[in-house]
Amino acid sequence: MDSFEWNKIAxxxxxxxxxxxxxxxxxxxxxxxxGEQKRGYQIEVADASAPADAGGEAPVEETALDLLASASVDKGKKQAKKxxxxxxxxEGGKNKVGPNLWEIVNRTPAAHEGFSYSTAMKEYAAANPAWTFEQLDEFIKNPKAHIPGTAMSYGGMKKAKDRAALLAYLRSLSAxxxxIN
Structure with a gap:
């Protein structure tokens, strides 16, 4: 091999x-x-080791209903993205996996036209004539605990201020x- 071949190999x-x-x-x-970025939604877990106040009782937590009058509809719209x-x-929107939520406040449970509700939701509707703020708050907080057997797979919204904002937004979805009581 000559040097030209070695040059080509090199x-x-x-x-x-x-x-x-x-x-x-x-x-x-x-x-x-x-850098550090948060991914997804942070899951809030109640702290069982939180100390009680001096009287021996746990502090009274504000409910979403207490915060509803001052809740922000815009923040509720952000919560509704979940x-x-x-x-x-x-208004007039199609049902998806769940029913359309236009005018949900004070609407009869399990009564939205064109949606197939679970048996548990139909039984709940028989006992409750309308979705009140109180019922919606409890349902949003923990759907499976409020209506055992519901097909809704959402885990619930634990923070009262977030639920209040969502309720304010749901209230605004109406002609x-x-x-607010």
Missing amino acids: AAILFALVTFMGIGILTDIIFAPH CAACHSFD SPAP
């Missing part, structure tokens, strides 16, 4: 090394870490919003 090896090095640098640029995968909110 150039091929050098080209391969530079290519692999360039690919490594390029992937570092494309897939660079972007529900948007299964429910629609617009004539229900009065």
Whole structure:
């Protein structure tokens, strides 16, 4: 082999090394870490080790109903994004996995036209003539506990201020919003 052949072999090896090095640098640029970011929704867990007050009783927690009068409809709309995968909110909107929630406040449970409700929800509707703020608050807080056997798979919204905001938004979804008691 003459020196020209050796030069071609050396150039091929050098080209391969530079290519692999360039690919490594390029992937570092494309897939660079972007720092700490929160992913998904944070799940609130009650702290069982929280101390009781000096009287020996646990402090009274404000309910969503206490906060409803001052709740923000805009914040409620943001909370409703968690529900948007299964429910629609617009007037005359189609049912999804769950029924349309337009005018849900004071509507008869399990009565939205065109939606097939679970047996548990139909039994609940027989005993409750309307979705009041109190009933909606309890249902949003923990659907499976409020209506055992419901097909709704949502785990619940634990923070009272978030539920109050969502209730304020649901109240606004009406041609004539229900009065806050």
